Amino acid sequence: MAAKVLAIVLAGGEGKRLMPLTTDRAKPAVPFGGMYRMVDFVLSNLANAGYLKIVVLTQYKSHSLDRHITKTWRMSTLLGNYVTPVPAQQRRGPWWFAGSADAIYQSFNLINDEQPDYVIVFGADHIYRMDPRQMVEDHIASGAAVTVAGIRQPLSTADQFGVIEVGEDGKRIRAFREKPTDAVGLPDAPDEIYASMGNYVFTTRALCEAVERDAEDKTSKHDMGGSIIPMLVERGEANVYDFRDNEVPGSTDRDRGYWRDVGTLDSFYDAHMDLINVHPVFNMYNFDWPIYTEQPPWPPAKFVHQWGERVGRAVGSMVSPGVVISGSLVENSIVSPKVRVHSWAHVEGSVLMEGVEIGRHAVVRRAILDKNVFVPEGVEIGVDLEKDRQRYTVSDNGIVVIGKGQKVEP
Ligand code: ADQ
Incomplete structure (x- = not known):
């Protein structure tokens, strides 16, 4: 037995x-x-x-x-x-x-x-x-x-x-x-x-x-x-x-x-970052040994180009269901469910958790944004680390981390 x-x-x-x-x-x-x-x-x-x-x-x-x-x-x-x-x-x-x-x-x-x-x-x-x-x-x-x-x-x-x-x-x-x-x-x-x-x-x-x-x-x-x-x-x-x-x-x-x-x-x-490599160091797409999680009834991710040539795009990134990327660019990032990225925004090398919203013209670079963080229009995160250090947590390697419920001032 x-x-x-x-x-x-x-x-x-x-x-x-x-x-x-x-x-x-x-x-x-x-x-x-x-x-x-x-x-x-x-x-x-x-x-x-x-x-x-x-x-x-x-x-x-x-x-x-x-x-x-x-x-x-x-x-x-x-x-x-x-x-x-x-x-x-x-x-x-x-x-x-x-x-x-x-x-x-x-x-x-x-x-x-x-x-x-x-x-x-x-x-x-x-x-x-x-x-x-x-x-x-x-x-x-x-x-x-x-x-x-x-x-x-x-x-x-x-x-x-x-x-x-x-x-x-x-x-x-x-x-x-x-x-x-x-x-x-x-x-x-x-x-x-x-x-x-x-x-x-x-x-x-x-x-x-x-x-x-x-x-x-x-x-x-x-x-x-x-x-x-x-x-x-x-x-x-x-x-x-x-x-x-x-x-x-x-x-x-x-x-x-x-x-x-x-x-x-x-x-x-x-x-x-190990997940999003073209030949990932850790491959989430191994269907022979799945990693299970909750799968609520979210719609597929959507990419829209509202402003003529401004195409909503994500490259080198993993994008979850329920996400809308509109007229903005997301690069080398992990995008969790129900994230919104608005026109002219640029997200790079970042981890966006569920429900994060990035306003128009905002820039988010090398950052971890916890659930439901709202980045208002035009705000830059991860661009001037000295400024970020006064408001947010910045890791030893310069990653800006904004906690759940933390307010980002316009
Ligand atoms: P640590 O992770 O530092 O090192 P510990 O804080 O005891 O050790 O946590 C071990 C696990 O137990 C974690 O999963 C943690 O969440 C859990 N844990 C801690 N306190 C607990 C508690 N009171 N009740 C229930 N769960 C608790 C351990 C080993 C090292 C080893 C590293 C590898 O002690 O020998 O090298 O993990 O990461």
């Missing part, structure tokens, strides 16, 4: 470095790629693999995340399938989740209900395609207590990741340090580290034991990367699964192995 697998998606992260996009929503609920929310990527990976018993642990500003999951991921409950958002519930005492391990501790009832053989614990804020079945098979074959997905990343980013050191066999994890500031590069690639992707497969008993033991430790921060994984590494029971071995149907030579942690405004912006 096939092994019973329960998937737990950790979606409680605050996402401070994505402010103002996370002002009133959890990081996994941040819109991505026009039509999606970040959490859709992990959920699609699980669903495509046939893992359809999924609980999503939420906490921080979870309203829009809950609503999205309940609306979009409402699945047939035939065969006992479900995708359920579970908010922090204070089941173990009068406190909210202290960290991701505490979130699991407080959710033991869900594991007890399901009695799975293995538990998949995946993060909710990465952009990638992965077939988790291959990792589960690898885990079962090895007999480890936990298997951690690993990927090579630049040495300069070591302080953002759990850094893995493997033994001679290339599988057993010898050391694991969460976000070290003094990491050294790999023997065969001095400017790279082996990073944890924050995706784990556990043998159920081992997970429960480790989490219970951690709960008793009053000095622990109770998070997976900082406490649980190092504990199992110390006991010699943790293995790595190399993400390079993962084969996803329909992936191209160019986007095989793509994985992005979109934790900062610049990485969030860059991951969007």
